[in-house]
Amino acid sequence: MKKEKKIKKKHYNNLSTGLINITHHGYAFVHIDEFQNDIFIPKNKTNRALKGDLVKIRFYCNRKGIKMKGEVLEIIKRKTKKFIGVLKLNVRYNDKYGIVSNNNIHVDILVPIQKLKKYHNNDKVLVQIVSWPKKFQNPLGKIVKVFGVSGEYKTEIFSLLEEYGISYEFSKKMENEAKQIFSKSILDINFRKDMRNVNTFTIDPLDAKDFDDALSIRKLNDDTWEIGVHISDVSYYIKEGSLLDQEAYLRATSIYFVGKVIPMLPKILSNDLCSLQPKKDKLSFSYIFHMNSQGKILKNWFGKTIIRSNRKFTYDEVQYIIEQKKGDYYEDIYTLFLFSKILIQNRLKNGSIYLDKMEVKFDLDQKNNPISLHLEKNNDAHRLIEEFMLLTNRKISEFVSLNFNEKPSNKLYIYRVHEKPDFQKIFFLKKIIEPLGYFLDLKNLKTSINHLLKEIKGKPEQNMIENLILRTMSKAKYSTKNIGHYGLSFIYYTHFTSPIRRYSDIIAHRLLYHYLTNNKEYKLNTTDFYEKQSLHCSSKERLAIDVERTFLKYIQVKYIKKFIGEEFYGVITGFTDWSVYIDLLLFQTEGMIRLRDIKEDSYVLNSNSYSIIGKKKRKVYRLGDKIKVKLIDVNIEKKQIGLHWMNNV
Template sequence: MKKKDSKSTLNKRNSKNYSFAIGTINITNYGYAFVKIKDYKKDIFIPKNKINKSLEGDLVKIKFKKNKKIKIKGEVIKIIYRKKKKFVGIIKIYSKSEYLNNKYYNINFYKNYKSFTICNNNTIILIPLNESKKCNHNDKVLVEIISWPKNFKNPIGKIIKIFGKIGNYKAEIYSLLEEYEISYKFSKQSKNEAKKIFSKKVIINYEKINNRKDIRNINTFTIDPKDAKDFDDAISVRQIDKFIWEIGIHISDVTHYIKENSIIDKEAYLRNTSIYFNGKVIPMLPKILSNDLCSLQPKEDKLSFSFIFSMNKNGDILKSWIGKTIIQSNKRFTYDEVQKIIDQKKGIFYNEIKTLHTLSKKMEKNRLKNGSIFLDKVEVKFHLDNKKNPISLYLEKNNDAHCLIEEFMLLTNKKISEFVSINSNGKLSNKTYIYRIHDKPDNEKILYLKKIIKPLGYFLDLKNVKNSINKILLKIKGKPEQNMIENLILRSMSKAKYSTNNIGHYGLSFIHYTHFTSPIRRYSDIIAHRLLYNYLFKNKKIKSVDFYEKQLQYCSNKERIVTDIEREFLKFIQVKFLKKFLGKEFVVIITGFTDWSIYVDLILFHVEGMIKLCDIKEDNYILNPNGYSIIGKNKKNICCLGDKIKVKLIDINMEKKRVILDWIKKITI
């Protein structure tokens, strides 16, 4: 009689059919997950029931069968490293009957665990009764996982912090910062160090300051947004000949006060950039420095790092100087005030502003002629009431005043970079420096852009991509599809980043480019200032290229995180504002499709909404294989990207920041 295989023998035999790998798990909003591993182009798909207590970002060991299928399925067999134990979520407290019928969350409740927190990544954490008494239903909270019993489907947690109700301005800001692990309070040591630096503030005596050019007698001013409090840059201008002007771009000398490896410097590096919300700023430096000592406020002597040059009427630079200065701003302008002076051709410092405006237009024309992409995105802004609720929306467009500042800042960043990178003989210096680089777009993304805009009536010339994109951007101005196509163009581009390896800036068509002009709000600029100062005055041996490259990778990563935070908060404000329009009908434009939904742009509000295909009553729509359109099974109606649809706003989900729309009809011309 043949002997049966033992259980251990079967396990060994079965294990031979599997491959094993280690990777980071990415759990989707729908509960299933993917793990990216080396030597596989496609991520390994992990079904909901095979995640085995792993959480978003965990380092896990998986097993999977090798096959030639497009989708390879796997299973988590071990959690090697838990990425995080603290999560931001929303507390849910229901009655007993509601728990028993709680099919949506699919939670197994246990004695003494009758409330839970649902986190943004769909992690559900059970909260003991004594813990949940601290807060209310739908409060945003910070929860820490304290255990995960073997027979429990969900982990058990305790509440660390209560932010407040969903939709509350402060609760949304501080829970968002906590979720991304961004510090919003300065350490006691940083505050004390900032006070010490500030206490040394005295009337600056030029005679006692070495290596500084005194330009306090030249007309100088700042131009910033109305609500700005940190003034990084100022401009001076004076005529030195009939068609020649001396222009100075003066940047706050932050590194004069913030010494490398000091407590404030280390904290500034960790923060890396200021974060700008509608109605609030989380600064990179303590306010006593960012809004006072380092800020180039009017009528005060200030220390700056300057690029001063002579320019003719054609926008050509005749000679230039870079060094440390002492300045005094005569006037603090807002963009609107400068625009009014340009439009009305009169006002304080009219001649200086007129000169800068004329020269900036020449510079812009030359830049575009040399291949720079002119992507002029409109910013969505909101007026807030006393309780920080959005009461009205406005679109902030770049006017001539914005362009004036932009052109001179671009020029400064370019020329500072060239100064370090190129010797007087025209050869490369090979000095280590910080570059703001922008790679060429991926060919596949450009081909996708070409295909997707063709049905909308726009042609992309692959032989001259940048020139073609500029022509398209001009054609779409003021049209309903403008926002959609601008976003498609942005997605087709590579992301700009920082590096010591200079590959140039594709979008600007600059061979050399850096970030130098905003050291109060960007740590990358602080690095650029320190290196430039060393090359100008010290000539000391600098740190290794690897040291700076590591710093710059961190700066790039932090920049992306902050962009995500600012974008997510804007979505909250937009969605909250839309609550007052429930039941109203709007015209929207289709911007994307999935197998089960349509994404649309509410043109009036510049916000994205979603319509489920299964909710469209006029027909049973399915996604076409090309992914650019849907077709009705019965009536064969086709809806494409860029089509206009009439919809009704039926609901706002503040928890998920979603706009829910009801399809009324397609608008045909």
């Protein structure tokens, strides 16, 4: 004992700072760069710190230097003092305080009862921590904003936007600037190629209002067609440095919720002036090329145009025309469809990964409650548009990046880049799919992944394996440093085709226009400037994906609530020491079962984490196994689905 005390004393003077991660149970971990393992902080030593705070700690390690333990001495900087939670007036603390419960921190926030007269039980609120007296186990706070009743559509959208720090309103100044642009919009056609007499149309989802892109086609002779990909000329209207430009840059992307869009630009621009609506003259930035019947591009042209879309199509309408071989503009649409098939074949031959995931779509009633669900997969109409947009993005980046002799031009541009996948993640994928009877050839990875994607089509484990493949892949991002796009197998690639909803595309438009015209009005900035913009666009894109997924999970959980008590088939997608995660096949969403609640045996996690094994009967369940479950509980606030394990032996 004496020896141990000496060791503790000797090593307890180690001081450091780091970000604290506190579990829901109250104990915590602090990561310090020089150590492989995090410092463990016991529940009674967190000293009123909250998850994400920058803290000063004192720590010691045992003789082997492996297990390190510490205590929080000081909170250097709070990550935030504001939290979104649900007000509970039916659960009181000492009859003096109402409780605001938050999923992200380990303690409830107390608000004095006398300050809660105008609020209601189950309100979703923004609460600010005012103080945390030493004698209190919980911080004290005040309510700053009310979003509405927890679980309601509007409440969940606006609380999410607040939580992620996303702007959803435009100031009066910005709206006025948008109105001025709209009222002064005289079509500048002097230097534009006039394409108004060519058959042109848009193809979009049924509920789309912002039409970024249109296609035109005309036959030049027996073996040559002129095809135009026309993209809304947003950069003509949004001048760099203007108030709207600054706001568009801050947002960097439109956000698409189920039933609602938070646009990057005011609606008068995104849904009207810039949108390529039918029967109206519209300004566009176009890629026009000649293509022969073998799908070979004979000639390229890039520049500003004026177009007049003949008609707006939905994907379903175009799919019907392709399948039935009749309808409006049938010959034009079918020719584009045949060319898109050639483009796909060429892309796959070149090593492109062909991941064609199902999307969960919901129909909402008038109160925005989900009433039905369907799984939507890309059809020929989707692929037609996708291939021509991919081609345009590739050809534009090649045009900027290469001289006529195919040697690098070293011109500054914004690229969409995608790194090679992490080998450890690929190896993890290989280990998981092998017990299910699938194989991955690490030497010919892309070909092998495409073969795997074909093999799993229609199988119960399809969604799980597709998600695993996605997780092995690096995240695509924007950069001025071109490293190519691994997933698409393109050496040069950019984003040019959606400037109404992506700021990265506006940057790409401005740079291309500068190179096409040697435009003296638009001076190139430094590489560092564009790299900073690229990083910002990448960061905002990831944020938008996170917030969209979180809201989709809320809709899924709300929808599934009506099926409590019913039985469904699911696929095992993950394990922890205490739980099993199940992908419900009918809903394409994940639920959870605690290991201790499985009655058929006592199951424990295998050391490799890919399976569980029963102690008595030695039955093994692996990732990808199909099982039967009953839906027993739904928590909309936590977005969790509780399941009961039916006897699967």
